[in-house]
Amino acid sequence: MTRVLHVLDHSLPMHSGYTFRTRAILKAQAAMGLEVRAVTGQRHTAPMPSDPEVVDGLTFYRAGGTAGGLPLVREWSEVAMLAERIVAIAREWRPDVLHAHSPALCGLAALRAGRKLGIPVVYEIRAFWEDAAVGNGTGREGSARYWLTRVLENDVVSGANRVVTICEGLRADLIARGFAPEKLSIMPNGVDLDLFGEPLPRDAGLANELGLGEGPVIGFLGSFYPYEGLDDLIAAMPAIVARVPDARLLMVGGGPAEADLRAQAQASAVADAIRFVGRVPHHEVDRYYSLVDVVCYPRKAMRLTDLVSPLKPLEAMAQGKLVSASDVGGHRELIEHGRTGTLFPPDDPAGLATALADLLGSRDGWHTRREVAKAFVRERHDWAGNVRRYLPVYQALLPNHELPSVAA
Structure with missing residues (x-):
């Protein structure tokens, strides 16, 4: 051997x-x-x-x-x-x-x-x-x-x-x-589909505990680094909530940018629509995924994000989640706009808000897109x-x- x-x-x-x-x-x-x-x-x-x-x-x-x-x-x-x-x-x-x-x-x-x-x-x-x-x-x-x-x-x-x-x-x-x-x-x-292939049903008790209501819920689960562009996602929330009043943002994780992001969210006009959870044990991540309708990856445009494709969007697709991401090179290798996910301009909170509000407002195609994305992961990743x-x-x-x- x-x-x-x-x-x-x-x-x-x-x-x-x-x-x-x-x-x-x-x-x-x-x-x-x-x-x-x-x-x-x-x-x-x-x-x-x-x-x-x-x-x-x-x-x-x-x-x-x-x-x-x-x-x-x-x-x-x-x-x-x-x-x-x-x-x-x-x-x-x-x-x-x-x-x-x-x-x-x-x-x-x-x-x-x-x-x-x-x-x-x-x-x-x-x-x-x-x-x-x-x-x-x-x-x-x-x-x-x-x-x-x-x-x-x-x-x-x-x-x-x-x-x-x-x-x-x-x-x-x-x-x-x-x-x-x-x-x-x-x-x-x-993705190890034995781990990510069977998503949990929505954890209504956890949603109630976090005050998320019925959503829809936009989520980010990962490390809070500056290049992830999470400041742009928080900045986009007022425009998103203006069009989709029940929309909520769930932030799960931590990292170097956490303190600045929490301060930005607290100062936001829609602070009540933003929830920070902090880091959670790895075996509990699925519970938080179950609450999210759209997982968002608003990475900044730079050499790192243009050259490197991340793992997280594939995990989200395997979980049966809608995926939205900034239009940088690493994301384009994984996401086909309008088919397996939604791409929006990087470093542009207004463009991000428009793309997510449009996606949240048109639920008719959600099921098909989820199934196409899961099949993409199953066949190629x-x-x-x-x-x-x-x-x-x-x-x-x-x-x-x-x-x-x-x-x-």
Whole structure:
């Protein structure tokens, strides 16, 4: 059986979009017939009761230690520690391929270990982390740190045997940098339909507790980062309520922008129509999804959102929810306007308000659009099928191995 060791920034039991994508990949690969394990670097900060640690039936090794020290020295120390751990694991478990996931530090560690062991390396890019830092408000485009991160990314892409990106935007950007198209593959975001395929009925008790009335309810469930454009959604609410008086906005989650968003909502002329819930346990998210008619993703227009397609809209479609989103590149890869969702101009509260009020006011097509969107996820973004896209990548590096059939 072919063995794949995944190299990660962090993993379960920590909760993030990164860890949930990882869980889905590992679970689907194991179900397909591959033997998979994973190792995390020093950015994994959850308590580690054992090493290896089994979480949700998956085996994770830990590099151990704590990231610290001066910049650059700290990062190189992280890479060295992770590379040493990969080598130790590989000498015991004997993986056939190292599959590293961004950021570039994981890729650098895998390359160092792969050269020492003579094992091929696949590098998977989920986002360009210099652009993610700009979007999160922790970095500045054009800064020395920004360009150093890009240089490191380019070095990893050059050194890896094959490279996978999560969407066409990232792949096209790498091709524009001069990398060979045949080296680059796409593994799009997906949904584990065993988890998201059966939405709960509307939780009337929870709706009453939150004072949502009968709605309709617009919702956002996720992390509150500046690039998500949630300030534009709050700014649009007075115009939406003017046309749809019973409309309510439900905000579930938290993050760096939370305090500013709460203050903006409190000052809104329709403050009574906006509800903040805060973060909720992952196993309760479905209850809050059950209250929402339209899930809205008003991301700002910037490199990050134009190049990277998010996971959340696919989860919402799988939940049978209407999806609305700003017309940026990452959303256009997932949403066909008027068919699987509604697109509106980015950075434009008035345009957002018009699009959502029009959607809320025309319920006749809701059922059809929900069914079309669910079918789109089932046919093109179910992890059970998506994960087979890795097989040609692995097979090119392991020509003498018998891998599961791509068409199975």
